Amino acid sequence: MLETGSSAPDVVLEDTDGQPVRLSDYQGSHAVLIYFMRSTSCPVCNRHVQDLARRRNELAADHVQVLVAVPGDRQEAAAWKAKRQIPFPVLVGRRGTPHEMIGLGRKLFGSMQQSGSILVDSQGIIRHAHGATMPTSGYDTKGINAAVKGLRAHA
Template identity: 35%
Template sequence: MLQAGTKAPDFTLLDKDGQTVRLSDFAGKKVVLYFYPRDNTPGCTRQACAFARNYEGFKRKDVAVIGISKDSVASHLKFAQKYELPFVLLSDPELQAIQAYDVWQEKKMCGKVSMGVVRTTYLIDADGVIEKVMPKVKPDTNADEILAYLEANG
């Protein structure tokens, strides 16, 4: 896991519309960067919908919200349309950002060990430095916790 105080690694990925997005495009504003395992799975859907419900709060604070998974651009487009997700979803099939942010890790499920994305959220400050790291977040409370942190810490 990357630590608070570390310069956030830049990346270049495609969004749900096939447009190129770089982390550096958001210089000068805070960014909630959340990594999740897969579109349209129960936990990931609850997490995305929680960010959507809280989106106006993030906008009022001038904070960008970006979700990243290894799903395809087409998968992200369907996911965003189905749940009316108003924030940026980025496709990372080559694991560029996923590995740079150290969220591709060994996972155990039902006694089976495999590699996958560990649900993790980073808050990046306006200077591109990681302000807060939230590993193994809970999908239902992640967005609320980040918004509460932003309210308390400006």
């Protein structure tokens, strides 16, 4: 898992239209909050995305772009995004899952997909990094809120 305070790697993901999305694309303009869903069928993860959607204007006011990363393929991600009317870019991995790219994969009785989030400031520094095997613990609202508040202090 990525460490708070470290430089974010320039991860390259793919949106549901097949276009590459790089973390570095946002440097200098926006902070980026990426929420990593365990799966698109996870009801807990879907509630977390709904909360992010409700908070969209609040996060945008703090210059935070929300992205949602899912472990499935592009077609599955696009269908889920359309069905759920997700207002954020939904991303998949180009090779492997987005989760593996930042260390959210865990070997436990086979392979277990984790959920979590990272907040990268506009300078490319990780201000929040959280992961959990249980989806109920994967969305750290207090940690995200504190990190977003901290962005104001670094601005």
